[in-house]
Amino acid sequence: MTEPVLDIAVRHKLGDFLLDASFRSQGRLTALFGASGSGKTSLVNVIGGLIRPQSGHVRVEGETLVDTARGVVLPPHRRRLGYVFQEARLFPHLTVRQNLLFGHWFVPRALRKPAELDMVLDLLGIGHLLKRRPGALSGGEKQRVAIGRALLAQPRLLLMDEPLAALDEARKAEILPHIERLRDEVGIPIVYVSHALTEVARLATTVVVVEAGRVGACGPTAEILSRLDLASRPGAPEASTLLAAEVVDFDEAFGLARLATPAGEFAIARGALRAGQRLRVRIMASDVMLGLAPPEGTSALNILPGRIAEIGERSGEGGSTVHLRLDCAGEALVVRLTAKSAANLALAVGKPVYAIVKSVSVETP
Numbered sequence: 001m002t003e004p005v006l007d008i009a010v011r012h013k014l015g016d017f018l019l020d021a022s023f024r025s026q027g028r029l030t031a032l033f034g035a036s037g038s039g040k041t042s043l044v045n046v047i048g049g050l051i052r053p054q055s056g057h058v059r060v061e062g063e064t065l066v067d068t069a070r071g072v073v074l075p076p077h078r079r080r081l082g083y084v085f086q087e088a089r090l091f092p093h094l095t096v097r098q099n100l101l102f103g104h105w106f107v108p109r110a111l112r113k114p115a116e117l118d119m120v121l122d123l124l125g126i127g128h129l130l131k132r133r134p135g136a137l138s139g140g141e142k143q144r145v146a147i148g149r150a151l152l153a154q155p156r157l158l159l160m161d162e163p164l165a166a167l168d169e170a171r172k173a174e175i176l177p178h179i180e181r182l183r184d185e186v187g188i189p190i191v192y193v194s195h196a197l198t199e200v201a202r203l204a205t206t207v208v209v210v211e212a213g214r215v216g217a218c219g220p221t222a223e224i225l226s227r228l229d230l231a232s233r234p235g236a237p238e239a240s241t242l243l244a245a246e247v248v249d250f251d252e253a254f255g256l257a258r259l260a261t262p263a264g265e266f267a268i269a270r271g272a273l274r275a276g277q278r279l280r281v282r283i284m285a286s287d288v289m290l291g292l293a294p295p296e297g298t299s300a301l302n303i304l305p306g307r308i309a310e311i312g313e314r315s316g317e318g319g320s321t322v323h324l325r326l327d328c329a330g331e332a333l334v335v336r337l338t339a340k341s342a343a344n345l346a347l348a349v350g351k352p353v354y355a356i357v358k359s360v361s362v363e364t365p
């Protein structure tokens with residue numbers, strides 16, 4: 001059996017706060033998701049070595065960084081970890097090239113790979129910035145240089161703590177494809193802290209939900225986002241369906257792309273998509289309507305036949321809402337309705353229904 005990418009079980013008291021977290025992740029990008037103060041940064045600090053846990057272990061791809069039972073606690077500089085924080089923290093007096101190579105100097109000479117710099121420049125699209133100093137870079141460019149610097153230290157794991165939180169939407173959009181390439185093309189696993197669900201939905205392969213110092217749930221992203229039992233818990237992600245999609249064609253006249261997904265086809269109003277492109281789409285549970293028959297004479301373009309697979313507990317104020325999971329062509333689609341609507345339609349497990357999704361509600365995170 002292959003070792004998990006991350007194997008963590010730690011207990012540590014910080015004042016009144018108890019971090020008591022354990023999870024294993026097989027993911028290339030493991031997102032730590034949770035409310036402010038839930039313990040995400042504390043967990044990153046335990047992995048990074050800034051917090052020495054009172055008990056527990058931290059293993060990365062089978063390598064032990066911490067095992068208190070065996071008296072093993074590697075100091076931070078021996079852990080070979082790369083860090084990217086909310087602010088880029090570049091050296092202002094050094095050029096981009098010097099900032100990038102700063103990390104490289106700490107790699108033992110025998111392990112340095114000469115082609116690494118070219119790979120990093122290409123991956124992050126920063127080759128044209130080498131001579132500039134950080135003062136002449138945009139926030140997004142600074143952050144890409146910070147990622148490059150961390151990568152050039154050839155870490156065994158990259159820790160990214162809210163790396164996009166300080167950027168505006170345009171800069172975030174510019175940097176996200178680079179993080180996707182990093183996830184898919186470089187063999188370095190990533191721990192990514194975020195409380196932004198769109199980032200998690202787009203980037204994560206595994207999600208760890210952190211709740212008051214504990215791990216509330218851990219699993220593949222689509223599974224965690226669609227779990228009905230999590231949907232009503234405070235601090236847990238709002239229920240949504242995440243689907244792998246491929247663009248079939250693009251209707252120029254109406255600016256509509258047709259997407260094939262395992263749950264069925266969707267038309268979405270999104271420019272700049274080209275046939276063959278692969279992407280993730282997300283549909284919030286509250287953006288889906290249900291009908292007992294295929295509706296006629298509506299504006300909705302996306303109507304998917306399915307069956308009720310699971311009905312969750314009632315939640316919301318006074319138990320006014322209910323989450324349901326449909327089976328659409330073998331794929332799960334989560335829906336949030338008022339309890340009254342569910343009762344009016346006499347919804348029960350196994351009942352055939354039609355899910356209606358407005359094109360403008362299909363998100364491409």
Ligand SMILES: Nc1ncnc2c1ncn2[C@@H]1O[C@H](COP(=O)(O)OP(=O)(O)OP(=O)(O)O)[C@@H](O)[C@H]1O
Nearest residue numbers: 014015016017034035036037038039040041042043
């Ligand atoms: N040194 C400390 N002494 C006492 N309490 C601490 C200490 N460090 C952190 N805490 C508490 O531990 C809890 C978790 O903090 P942490 O920064 O890990 O949360 P977080 O999920 O990263 O939050 P945010 O998203 O706001 O950054 C908080 O309640 C915080 O006040």
